[in-house]
Amino acid sequence: LFDPLWIKQRLAKHREFQRALSGKQASYDATMRAGKTLKERAPKTDEPALRQMMNDLKEKWNTVCTKSVDRQRKLEEALLFCGQFKDALEALVDWLKKKEKLLAEDTPVHGDLDTVMALVEQHKALEEDLSGRAAQMESVRTTGQGLMEKANTADAATIRSQLSELNALWSRTNKLAERKTSRLEEALRSAEKLHKSVHMLLEWLSDAEMRLRFVNQLPED
Missing domain, CATH: 1.20.58.60 (Methane Monooxygenase Hydroxylase; Chain G, domain 1)
Structure with missing residues (x-):
């Protein structure tokens, strides 16, 4: 069921993805801050749309981060299962x-x-x-x-x-x-x-x- 070499390759590839994701953290934080500032200064009519955009971004970011963490943990557990x-x-x-x-x-x-x-x-x-x-x-x-x-x-x-x-x-x-x-x-x-x-x-x-x-x-x- 588990090939140790395949798992190690997947793990190495996933760690590359995680480094890329971590590199986007500052960009995500800056975007959320800019969105908050824009929401405070924008006309009231624009506020719901801006809030929805920020909520969507936050939800998507958290989903990707959670899935990334789960995948790493499962790959590491698979190493143990295959001895x-x-x-x-x-x-x-x-x-x-x-x-x-x-x-x-x-x-x-x-x-x-x-x-x-x-x-x-x-x-x-x-x-x-x-x-x-x-x-x-x-x-x-x-x-x-x-x-x-x-x-x-x-x-x-x-x-x-x-x-x-x-x-x-x-x-x-x-x-x-x-x-x-x-x-x-x-x-x-x-x-x-x-x-x-x-x-x-x-x-x-x-x-x-x-x-x-x-x-x-x-x-x-």
Whole structure:
């Protein structure tokens, strides 16, 4: 049913696609910001059409991202099913290391309200991906334990070391994900507070400008 070489080729090709998709993230974010600005400045009659366009783009983007994640996970699980434990383990370790970098404590989480909300959405997608990897993680562990029981002393020690690294990486990545959730919640509160303060000040300044204009129109004695 599964040809290991075919799976590896599909996986390599899919990783190329994922790199191309990641390269479009900045373009997607910029387009959504531009759409929001345009919607705020456009005539009210244009607002429903613009909102629909933005919703369609967001829905399509999220669908493609979700399908991409699912395909990678299924290909990696297929490696395990066809007896490629080493490749399956390496693929999972590689994925976790990439996510660990994205979740690092020094990754920026603050910004204006739109930026922070976009970061929150991206993080939710990552959390769902991480949660979806739990079954794959358990399969790799179980397979590794089974191989250790049958392997010679040297091979068993190697597998034990690999599983130990995997477990530590899994634990670190999950803790970093929890920590980033807290950091983003704090950043969102700050961004909302700033957004509200700026709008209140702008309203006050607009009112003050109107009053000054009225004063300037009064006849002089």
